[in-house]
Amino acid sequence: xxxxxxxxxxxxxxxxxxxxxxxxxxxxxxxxxxxxxxxxxxxxxxxxxxxxxxxxxxxxxxxxxxxxxxxxxxxxxxxxxxxxxxxxxxxxxxxxxxxxxxxxxxxxxxxxxxxxxxxxxxxxxxxxxxxxxxxxxxxxxxxxxxxxxxxxxxxxxxxxxxxxxxxxxxxxxxxxxxxxxxxxxxxxxxxxxxxxxxxxxxxxxxxxxxxxxxxxxxxxxxxxxxxxxxxxxxxxxxxxxxxxxxxxxxxxx
Numbered sequence: 001x002x003x004x005x006x007x008x009x010x011x012x013x014x015x016x017x018x019x020x021x022x023x024x025x026x027x028x029x030x031x032x033x034x035x036x037x038x039x040x041x042x043x044x045x046x047x048x049x050x051x052x053x054x055x056x057x058x059x060x061x062x063x064x065x066x067x068x069x070x071x072x073x074x075x076x077x078x079x080x081x082x083x084x085x086x087x088x089x090x091x092x093x094x095x096x097x098x099x100x101x102x103x104x105x106x107x108x109x110x111x112x113x114x115x116x117x118x119x120x121x122x123x124x125x126x127x128x129x130x131x132x133x134x135x136x137x138x139x140x141x142x143x144x145x146x147x148x149x150x151x152x153x154x155x156x157x158x159x160x161x162x163x164x165x166x167x168x169x170x171x172x173x174x175x176x177x178x179x180x181x182x183x184x185x186x187x188x189x190x191x192x193x194x195x196x197x198x199x200x201x202x203x204x205x206x207x208x209x210x211x212x213x214x215x216x217x218x219x220x221x222x223x224x225x226x227x228x229x230x231x232x233x234x235x236x237x238x239x240x241x242x243x244x245x246x247x248x249x250x251x252x253x
Contacts, residue, residue, distance in 0.1 A: 023048075023243065024150050026187060027214070028160040028177045029197035034212045035159040038197065039099040040068040041239040048155045048240055051097040054084055056105045071095075078110045081145055088152055097155035097240075103146070103187070104161040104178040111138040139183055150190055157240070160187070162196070175222045185223075193247075194225040195238065214238035 027035050043051040053072040073084060088098055100106065114134050119127045130138075150156055160177035165184070167174070175196065176184040188194045196215040201208055214235040216226040228247045235242060 022153070022155045023157075023193065023240075023247065024155075024191045025157045025193040025195065025240075025243070026160065026177065026191040027157065027195045027197055028162050030162050033162075033197040033199055035197055036101055037068070038195075038212075038214075038238060038240070039101060039157045039159055040070055041241060042097045042099065042155065042157060043068055043070040044239075045241045045244060047244055048097040050095050051099060051155075052088070052095045053099045053101060054081075055101055056109070075106075078106070078113050078141075081106075085148055085152075088149075088154070093154075095154060097157065098149065098152065099157045100149060100159070102159040102161060103142075106145070107138065107142050107179055107183070110141055111135070114138050114141075135180060139181065142179070142183060143186065146187060146190055155240075158187075158191070173221065177223070188223050188225060191225070192227040193231075193243070194223060195235075196222045196224050197238070212237050 027038055029035055040051075040053070042048040051070050053070050055072050055074050075081065075084065087093060088095060111130060111134060114137050115127060115130050118131070118134055119125055125131075146158070149158070160179065162175050163178035163184070164173050165176050166172070177187055178184070179187060193216070198213055198215070200211045200213050202211060203209075215222055215224045215233070216231040216235060217233040218224050230246050231243065232246075235246075
């Protein structure tokens with residue numbers, strides 16, 4: 001093994017690639033695909049429990065239906081994320097995982113707040129028509145929020161709705177996280193794992209059953225990613241435990 005050179009600046013640390021000690025997951029899909037339940041399974045695994053659910057959709061009823069008992073913070077204003085982040089980044093924070101559900105709704109509320117401030121400063125403008133500056137400011141605030149939460153020293157799971165985006169140059173359609181403009185691609189680049197969730201229906205012994213499936217490899221239509229290279233291309237009934245078992249089979253958390 002070659003000798004590691006001493007960095008020219010003492011504050012710079014030279015390291016080698018290793019498997020992360022915490023998972024950074026973006027899971028997206030249509031309504032009812034199981035995103036919230038998938039994220040909630042983090043509280044069922046001792047490696048990721050206790051988990052804090054930052055609920056922006058008021059959609060945690062599905063967790064109760066699966067008997068997933070998890071701490072929930074209901075956020076109703078974008079600025080409340082500052083308080084949540086401060087709590088999670090504190091040295092005595094008890095949580096090992098945080099879930100943000102969903103970033104699609106967070107962005108909508110963020111944009112709405114920005115437009116409301118702009119309307120107050122410019123009486124008479126249409127509050128239902130965001131301007132280019134509003135979209136740009138919202139995008140930058142969302143980037144900062146996502147990076148701050150992604151870099152927390154714990155497991156981080158972010159959910160999003162899915163959207164179809166048509167390429168006007170060739171007519172092709174891609175399925176991406178439901179965020180405006182470049183944010184849909186940028187958020188996918190920020191996380192180690194991007195999982196597209198869907199529900200497949202299969203018939204066996206004359207009966208139909210529904211199977212949740214997670215796509216972890218990008219195709220021509222769907223955005224997905226597995227930076228570890230250890231997950232199957234399609235994972236049936238995915239849970240945080242199954243992802244941990246695959247990815248960290250040779251490491252510890």
